[in-house]
Amino acid sequence: MNEPQKRISDKALSVWRITGAITSVSIMVMAGGVIWLSNVFSWPAWVVIAAVAAIILHVYLYVYLFPLLRWKRWRYEVREQEIELQQGVFVVKRTLVPMIRVQHVDTRQGPLLKKYGLATVDVSTAATVHEIPALPMEEAEELRQFISRLARVADEDV
Amino acid sequence: MSNSKRLHPIAAVTNFFKQLKELIVPFIAFFVFGTKASEGDLWFFMGSIAVVMLVLGIGVLNWLRFSYRLEEGELRMEYGLLVRKKRYIPFDRIQSLDFSEGILHRPFGLVKVKVETAGPSGAADAEAVLTAITKEEANRIQDIIAQAKGKLVEGALDTEVERLEERAEENVIYQISSKELLVLATTSGGVGVVLSAMVAFLSQLDDLIPYESAYREVERVVSNGIVIVSVLVFIGFLLAWVVALIGTMVKFAQFTVKKTEREIIISRGLLEKRQITIPLNRIQAVRISENILRQPFGLCSVYLISAGGSVRNTEGSKVLLLPAVKKAQVAHILQEHLPILATKQPFNKPPKRSLPRYLFRGALMVVPFVITAIAIFKLWGLLSIMLFLFSSAWSYVIYKDAGWSIEGQQLNIQYRGFIKHTLFMKKNNVQSVSYKESFFQRRKNLATMTSLIKSGMGAIGGTIVDIEKEEAREIYHWYSHSQKAPF
Numbered sequence: 001m002n003e004p005q006k007r008i009s010d011k012a013l014s015v016w017r018i019t020g021a022i023t024s025v026s027i028m029v030m031a032g033g034v035i036w037l038s039n040v041f042s043w044p045a046w047v048v049i050a051a052v053a054a055i056i057l058h059v060y061l062y063v064y065l066f067p068l069l070r071w072k073r074w075r076y077e078v079r080e081q082e083i084e085l086q087q088g089v090f091v092v093k094r095t096l097v098p099m100i101r102v103q104h105v106d107t108r109q110g111p112l113l114k115k116y117g118l119a120t121v122d123v124s125t126a127a128t129v130h131e132i133p134a135l136p137m138e139e140a141e142e143l144r145q146f147i148s149r150l151a152r153v154a155d156e157d158v
Numbered sequence: 159m160s161n162s163k164r165l166h167p168i169a170a171v172t173n174f175f176k177q178l179k180e181l182i183v184p185f186i187a188f189f190v191f192g193t194k195a196s197e198g199d200l201w202f203f204m205g206s207i208a209v210v211m212l213v214l215g216i217g218v219l220n221w222l223r224f225s226y227r228l229e230e231g232e233l234r235m236e237y238g239l240l241v242r243k244k245r246y247i248p249f250d251r252i253q254s255l256d257f258s259e260g261i262l263h264r265p266f267g268l269v270k271v272k273v274e275t276a277g278p279s280g281a282a283d284a285e286a287v288l289t290a291i292t293k294e295e296a297n298r299i300q301d302i303i304a305q306a307k308g309k310l311v312e313g314a315l316d317t318e319v320e321r322l323e324e325r326a327e328e329n330v331i332y333q334i335s336s337k338e339l340l341v342l343a344t345t346s347g348g349v350g351v352v353l354s355a356m357v358a359f360l361s362q363l364d365d366l367i368p369y370e371s372a373y374r375e376v377e378r379v380v381s382n383g384i385v386i387v388s389v390l391v392f393i394g395f396l397l398a399w400v401v402a403l404i405g406t407m408v409k410f411a412q413f414t415v416k417k418t419e420r421e422i423i424i425s426r427g428l429l430e431k432r433q434i435t436i437p438l439n440r441i442q443a444v445r446i447s448e449n450i451l452r453q454p455f456g457l458c459s460v461y462l463i464s465a466g467g468s469v470r471n472t473e474g475s476k477v478l479l480l481p482a483v484k485k486a487q488v489a490h491i492l493q494e495h496l497p498i499l500a501t502k503q504p505f506n507k508p509p510k511r512s513l514p515r516y517l518f519r520g521a522l523m524v525v526p527f528v529i530t531a532i533a534i535f536k537l538w539g540l541l542s543i544m545l546f547l548f549s550s551a552w553s554y555v556i557y558k559d560a561g562w563s564i565e566g567q568q569l570n571i572q573y574r575g576f577i578k579h580t581l582f583m584k585k586n587n588v589q590s591v592s593y594k595e596s597f598f599q600r601r602k603n604l605a606t607m608t609s610l611i612k613s614g615m616g617a618i619g620g621t622i623v624d625i626e627k628e629e630a631r632e633i634y635h636w637y638s639h640s641q642k643a644p645f
Contacts, residue, residue, distance in 0.1 A: 079640045080640065081638075081639035081640040082638060082639045082640055088594075090596055090597055091594055091595065091596040091597075092594065092595045092596075092600075093592055093593070093594045093595075094592060094593045094594075094634070095590055095591070095592040095593075096590060096591045096592075096634065096637055096638055097589075097590045098590075098637075098639045099639070100639075101588075101589050101590065125589040125590060125612075126465070126589060126612045127589045127610060127611065127612035127613070127616060127617035128589050128590050128610055128617050130590065
């Protein structure tokens with residue numbers, strides 16, 4: 001299968017892992033609460049086991065597996081006439097956005113992305129917004145200018 | 159042309175009623191939950207009068223402060239009670255003018271004019287309203303704007319005569335017949351609304367109707383015979399249905415679709431006349447919708463999906479073009495009038511091997527209900543397994559109704575949730591196309607396609623699930639603008 005060519009930055013992996021770890025911490029707090037409660041009310045042992053299993057599973061999925069699969073899948077390609085994106089974990093989704101439909105392009109950056117020198121590019125059409133996450137900052141900036149230049153050339157009604 | 163004008167005084171009255179209508183809910187809440195002590199009654203009464211007077215005063219002042227004028231190629235409005243606002247709309251930014259006549263407008267020959275602009279997308283005030291002006295004035299404004307825009311489009315060539323000719327060149331493409339109106343009304347879902355309104359109304363009257371004694375009365379009646387009760391219930395339903403019927407008929411009477419060179423004009427209504435104008439170049443797609451009530455009669459409704467409308471007013475984004483017509487006649491009625499053809503041609507269907515996936519998805523929806531039923535009713539809950547029969551039948555219908563076709567620059571998609579939709583769209587208007595393939599789909603060589611178009615401020619999409627992978631790729635290729643094939 002002829003996939004789009006470009007990958008996003010491999011630092012995206014670290015960013016996603018950290019994000020996953022943060023959500024994992026909140027799960028741990030909740031599971032910890034359950035374990036404490038089961039101690040107080042002497043609930044059956046399987047409650048504790050389930051809580052521990054939930055923590056382990058969550059960490060495995062959101063810190064290890066999903067970021068990896070997601071990163072492996074994420075591809076994009078910007079051609080003269082269109083932008084093509086490929087993403088997904090279990091469901092592969094490929095999207096075509098013609099250049100003449102692009103209305104504007106934004107880059108944005110949260111604290112985590114900033115730490116890793118990354119930025120996210122948002123491509124907006126009249127009706128939809130498409131996101132290319134975690135590109136190196138210069139690349140994101142270049143891409144933003146490139147797309148907006150091409151989009152201006154391909155100017156048309158709605 | 160440049161002197162500023164005020165709206166007709168009726169505008170103050172309509173504003174007053176509009177405000178009053180918004181107050182009615184808190185009013186009722188106050189009335190129901192409020193104090194019941196008798197000494198509160200006088201205060202309540204006086205308070206109500208004071209509030210009504212205040213609203214009336216504000217309505218009149220707002221009217222006094224509102225002025226508009228047409229000058230230097232702009233519609234200029236000034237208004238605002240405490241904060242003075244000025245709003246200047248250049249004529250060439252005006253997308254369409256919609257006229258409507260309320261009950262209050264009609265005796266005085268007035269119209270309400272809604273000015274829709276191609277404002278910044280997402281802006282809540284993408285439209286301006288002149289609440290009440292005379293018909294002649296409205297026509298004058300329309301002419302001035304059309305003339306100004308015509309000049310912009312056609313250069314200086316445009317003359318008054320040509321303009322007039324074009325205005326005369328409105329041809330009626332559809333007019334509802336009384337038979338269609340009747341069918342439309344009988345199959346409308348308005349009954350439910352009326353019924354729930356009745357229930358709400360009855361429950362509001364808690365204080366006025368002595369329910370206690372009424373119940374006793376009812377008990378006696380019930381002991382006298384179930385028959386009477388069921389007859390009463392039946393009469394209630396019948397009444398609700400008749401009310402809904404008349405409501406729909408009044409609303410859709412004289413439904414007419416006209417077409418000029420650049421726009422589609424839809425007008426309808428008996429007591430309240432409404433007119434909607436859709437510029438042809440704002441039309442994004444045509445949608446045929448068939449609900450279960452109308453499908454057996456071979457009837458469908460046709461909608462125009464338009465880029466118009468604003469956040470507040472979503473009405474402009476999906477406009478009812480033909481309320482209830484025979485599906486076979488749609489193509490005949492619309493012919494070449496629209497930029498998009500709603501033709502009836504064979505649709506490519508999902509393959510047989512995707513049927514199990516459709517059935518499975520349907521069954522999945524039912525599972526929670528079955529589990530709950532078994533958990534609560536134990537053995538009797540097993541009866542809920544019957545639900546799987548319904549879900550399977552429904553899934554089969556959904557499977558049967560899915561389809562797609564491409565003809566030249568046009569993509570047509572057919573799909574069903576509860577209502578069967580057929581969406582016709584031009585490649586130019588499709589904002590994006592996605593191809594989706596899950597792990598299980600890949601094993602069966604199936605894929606899902608979604609294409610999104612702009613509708614008002616947002617997007618609506620046609621999704622077709624579990625078609626042949628090759629076909630999904632074909633659509634993807636069709637949409638791709640580059641030479642190099644993406645797959």
